Amino acid sequence: MKKIILTSVIFFIAVAVQAADIKAGKEKSVVCQGCHGTNGVSPSSTWPNLAGQTASYLQLQLKKFKSGARQYASMNTIASDLSDNDIENLAAFFASQPAPKPSAADAKLVEQGKAKSAMCLGCHGGNAEGRGQFPRLAGQKAAYLEKQLKAFKSGARKGGPMNAIATMLSDEDMTALSAFFSSLK
Numbered sequence: 001m002k003k004i005i006l007t008s009v010i011f012f013i014a015v016a017v018q019a020a021d022i023k024a025g026k027e028k029s030v031v032c033q034g035c036h037g038t039n040g041v042s043p044s045s046t047w048p049n050l051a052g053q054t055a056s057y058l059q060l061q062l063k064k065f066k067s068g069a070r071q072y073a074s075m076n077t078i079a080s081d082l083s084d085n086d087i088e089n090l091a092a093f094f095a096s097q098p099a100p101k102p103s104a105a106d107a108k109l110v111e112q113g114k115a116k117s118a119m120c121l122g123c124h125g126g127n128a129e130g131r132g133q134f135p136r137l138a139g140q141k142a143a144y145l146e147k148q149l150k151a152f153k154s155g156a157r158k159g160g161p162m163n164a165i166a167t168m169l170s171d172e173d174m175t176a177l178s179a180f181f182s183s184l185k
């Protein structure tokens with residue numbers, strides 16, 4: 001009896017530790033490649049990179065697309081077919097990929113954004129590298145970042161503290177901050 005209990009405890013621990021399977025995530029990611037690139041570096045200037053993003057943020061967003069809490073037609077359809085396990089594995093795979101190279105941006109705009117960025121770093125990390133559910137912004141596509149800031153400001157995207165923060169930003173601030181963060185390594 002003791003042996004059975006012990007064996008099931010060990011089995012349970014093994015399952016828990018193996019919860020996220022990067023290899024299974026990579027296999028599943030074939031359906032994502034057309035838009036997010038082979039390794040999560042998007043070929044488009046407006047579609048987001050996923051490479052090097054934090055796993056918990058990726059999971060959270062996939063769950064939001066699945067439930068409809070975040071709206072984007074193609075992502076809602078794709079996420080509705082993913083199980084919780086798929087979501088964990090995909091998040092682990094993309095998080096394990098090397099972060100994207102920074103984009104070239106207008107130097108003056110980058111300086112202007114840098115001057116406004118201090119209030120963002122407490123949550124997004126000192127180099128905007130991301131932390132847990134606070135996403136990496138460094139090296140993300142500028143046009144994508146700007147679109148999200150506008151969506152937070154209008155309320156079209158619900159993002160906890162981001163809705164209030166975005167209301168404090170002008171269109172010019174958003175353009176400059178997006179250029180600055182996309183230029184970071």
Ligand code: HEC
Pocket residue numbers: 028029031032033034035036046047048049050058061062071072074075078090135147
């Ligand atoms: C048809 C193109 C397309 C495909 C295929 C696709 N995506 Fe997306 N995905 C997008 C676009 C475009 C966005 C940005 C939506 C927006 O503007 O809010 C996005 C956003 C995301 C985000 C949020 C990123 C962030 O920084 O908040 C995640 C996570 C994501 N996709 C994961 C996936 C995964 C995983 C797959 C494959 C299972 C996948 N996507 C397949 C186009 C696609």
Ligand code: HEC
Pocket residue numbers: 048060116117119120121122123124133134135136137140145146148149158159160161162165177
């Ligand atoms: C109090 C913490 C906090 C602060 C300060 C903060 N953010 Fe955020 N930010 C978040 C959280 C949490 C999310 C994820 C929201 C969600 O769940 O969709 C986020 C998401 C974002 C996104 C979406 C990223 C993506 O991949 O889709 C952008 C862009 C962003 N923040 C920019 C900024 C900028 C620019 C500033 C400074 C002006 C800032 N944030 C300050 C917490 C913060």
